[in-house]
Amino acid sequence: MTVDVLYFAWVRERIGLPKEKVETDAPTVAVLVEELKAREDRYAAAFADLSALRVAVDQELTDFDAPLDGVREVAFFPPMTGG
Amino acid sequence: MAVRVQSDSFDPGAELTAFAHGRRDAGAVVTFSGLVRDTAARDLEAMEIEHYPAMTERAIAGIEAEAVARWSLTDSLVIHRHGRLAPGEIIMMVATAAPHRADAFAAAEFLMDYLKSRAPFWKKEITRAGESWVAAKDEDEQALDRWRDGA
Numbered sequence: 157m158t159v160d161v162l163y164f165a166w167v168r169e170r171i172g173l174p175k176e177k178v179e180t181d182a183p184t185v186a187v188l189v190e191e192l193k194a195r196e197d198r199y200a201a202a203f204a205d206l207s208a209l210r211v212a213v214d215q216e217l218t219d220f221d222a223p224l225d226g227v228r229e230v231a232f233f234p235p236m237t238g239g
Numbered sequence: 240m241a242v243r244v245q246s247d248s249f250d251p252g253a254e255l256t257a258f259a260h261g262r263r264d265a266g267a268v269v270t271f272s273g274l275v276r277d278t279a280a281r282d283l284e285a286m287e288i289e290h291y292p293a294m295t296e297r298a299i300a301g302i303e304a305e306a307v308a309r310w311s312l313t314d315s316l317v318i319h320r321h322g323r324l325a326p327g328e329i330i331m332m333v334a335t336a337a338p339h340r341a342d343a344f345a346a347a348e349f350l351m352d353y354l355k356s357r358a359p360f361w362k363k364e365i366t367r368a369g370e371s372w373v374a375a376k377d378e379d380e381q382a383l384d385r386w387r388d389g390a
Contacts, residue, residue, distance in 0.1 A: 164359070212294055215297055231291060231359075233291070234372065236359055237361055237375050239354045239360075
């Protein structure tokens with residue numbers, strides 16, 4: 157399946173792009189992260205410490221164990237600093 | 240309940256007037272306004288606020304719905320800006336209206352606590368010394384604890 161993967165804040169800067177289409181059969185977010193890390197150093201660097209990252213699946217905050225079945229959009233970003 | 244996410248500035252006084260206008264069912268209106276604070280070194284040139292457009296309004300609306308479910312609220316309003324802001328500019332505003340002030344105050348604090356840590360915004364400080372992303376604070380996450388488990 158094809159998933160839109162979005163990056164925000166320093167994750168976007170470290171990976172060097174805001175959004176890309178990713179072809180994957182990963183069953184969970186965590187497996188998708190492993191696939192991305194295996195691509196290039198910039199991905200490995202961005203995903204080195206998952207405790208410093210948050211993830212949203214189809215615009216809902218979730219965790220790295222979340223399933224990807226039928227998902228259209230996955231976003232990775234640091235803890236939010238709104239307000 | 241209303242949510243506005245925008246790059247344009249706004250007048251919090253005018254927003255308060257409009258929010259409070261014509262209400263007969265609310266005895267209390269509470270507002271909070273957030274401004275761009277300078278750094279300790281007083282060298283802030285700008286603050287850039289990034290957000291996740293597809294998620295932002297939905298996440299805030301979810302937080303507002305939770306507030307409405309927990310307190311007796313007549314209405315609520317959240318305005319949050321994004322883009323490049325100068326020191327002292329207004330970033331955001333929360334307004335709550337309730338029959339009595341305790342609900343209006345509590346709901347406004349709840350909305351602020353959740354907007355800090357659960358609305359998809361990220362702040363970057365641009366100073367003469369360089370740029371840095373504002374790190375989330377542990378106390379902002381801890382602030383959510385008081386609203387859990389029926390606290």
